[in-house]
Amino acid sequence: MNERIAHALDAVTAERATTALLSVRDLSVRFRLRGGRGVAAVSDASFDLAPGECLALVGESGCGKSVLASALLGLLPANAEARGTAWLAASAASADAADAGHSAVLRAGGRPGLDLLAADERTLARTVRGRLVGLVPQSPAAHLTPVRTVRSQLEETVRELTGTPRRERRAAAEAAAERAAFPAGHLDRYPHELSGGLAQRAATALALIGDAPLLLADEPTTGLDRELVDRTADELRRHTDTGKALLLITHDLAAARRVADRVAVMYAGRIVETAPAARFFDGSGPRHPYARGLLDALPEREFTPIPGLPPELSNLPEGCAFAPRCPRATAACAVRPDIRAQVACHHPHGEPGDADRA
Numbered sequence: 001m002n003e004r005i006a007h008a009l010d011a012v013t014a015e016r017a018t019t020a021l022l023s024v025r026d027l028s029v030r031f032r033l034r035g036g037r038g039v040a041a042v043s044d045a046s047f048d049l050a051p052g053e054c055l056a057l058v059g060e061s062g063c064g065k066s067v068l069a070s071a072l073l074g075l076l077p078a079n080a081e082a083r084g085t086a087w088l089a090a091s092a093a094s095a096d097a098a099d100a101g102h103s104a105v106l107r108a109g110g111r112p113g114l115d116l117l118a119a120d121e122r123t124l125a126r127t128v129r130g131r132l133v134g135l136v137p138q139s140p141a142a143h144l145t146p147v148r149t150v151r152s153q154l155e156e157t158v159r160e161l162t163g164t165p166r167r168e169r170r171a172a173a174e175a176a177a178e179r180a181a182f183p184a185g186h187l188d189r190y191p192h193e194l195s196g197g198l199a200q201r202a203a204t205a206l207a208l209i210g211d212a213p214l215l216l217a218d219e220p221t222t223g224l225d226r227e228l229v230d231r232t233a234d235e236l237r238r239h240t241d242t243g244k245a246l247l248l249i250t251h252d253l254a255a256a257r258r259v260a261d262r263v264a265v266m267y268a269g270r271i272v273e274t275a276p277a278a279r280f281f282d283g284s285g286p287r288h289p290y291a292r293g294l295l296d297a298l299p300e301r302e303f304t305p306i307p308g309l310p311p312e313l314s315n316l317p318e319g320c321a322f323a324p325r326c327p328r329a330t331a332a333c334a335v336r337p338d339i340r341a342q343v344a345c346h347h348p349h350g351e352p353g354d355a356d357r358a
């Protein structure tokens with residue numbers, strides 16, 4: 001890629017940051033383990049998310065996707081340390097939060113909002129979770145209250161987040177269930193009476209109630225058959241079409257293709273490429289060799305798995321973490337590549353003269 005194109009892409013990134021609802025910069029999460037060891041679950045992740053936009057965060061199991069989402073909601077366990085900033089813009093940060101004078105509500109260069117990583121627990125619990133940031137959790141069974149029916153949990157959430165009067169709550173809860181394709185006939189069941197797919201849909205219904213400007217959906221299609229995957233994906237897309245932002249964390253590249261405007265690919269705790277979904281899935285394709293490998297591994301494509309395994313996050317190499325599995329690796333890859341023009345690779349696809357350019 002020539003310098004002019006690289007600069008133009010960097011300018012697009014800067015422009016995106018000024019209009020973003022969420023701007024994450026250099027987010028890193030380390031877990032402290034016994035014996036002084038550590039796990040670098042997320043390293044220097046940066047991305048922006050605009051109102052009405054869906055960013056799909058994809059990557060193999062264990063690469064740090066859920067930890068990143070937990071960091072944004074202040075839900076990390078006690079042995080975690082998070083660094084960086086995650087700025088939620090004022091259009092999302094409600095006037096209530098600002099009026100309450102919470103310590104986390106700041107102004108940066110005249111832009112009101114709050115840094116989710118610096119927010120105190122009170123702000124997160126009262127202002128952020130459910131209201132400003134909705135979460136479709138990865139483990140819905142653990143998220144649902146075991147001793148209450150789905151209906152009762154939906155009605156309670158409707159009351160708490162929307163202030164709907166008592167007589168209208170039943171209808172509002174049923175409408176929420178319908179939006180997430182949760183069957184009305186199962187509303188009076190307890191969580192342990194639900195299949196994994198139904199629990200997933202109940203959790204999605206709960207997450208949509210607050211109509212939060214930002215939704216984090218962590219594997220929202222796990223356990224669903226293809227038809228329901230498509231239905232859930234379409235509901236999430238409708239959510240963004242009303243101006244909401246969606247961070248979709250998924251293994252399911254078909255669901256990502258259906259919903260996402262942009263794709264961020266994570267490998268060993270780092271975002272290694274961010275690309276428009278149209279180019280990533282249907283155009284010239286990803287530029288990072290790992291991202292190419294993910295697509296080539298799909299049964300409907302080449303069905304060729306990426307050889308080898310990801311590195312241990314407790315023992316990351318100095319250089320490019322993908323190099324040991326990469327067909328393009330050279331001696332240069334002993335030095336970790338910076339993100340440049342939205343890809344962190346010394347030998348990305350699509351360079352001038354690249355024989356593999358699609």
Ligand SMILES: Nc1ncnc2c1ncn2[C@@H]1O[C@H](COP(=O)(O)OP(=O)(O)OP(=O)(O)O)[C@@H](O)[C@H]1O
Pocket residue numbers: 031039041059060061062063064065066067068077079138313
């Ligand atoms: N409390 C913890 N203590 C130590 N390590 C942890 C802890 N929680 C998560 N990790 C580690 O952080 C890494 C990233 O986990 P994460 O759940 O974010 O992966 P993921 O990409 O979401 O994968 P999956 O889709 O399988 O959940 C993993 O190596 C995991 O073992």
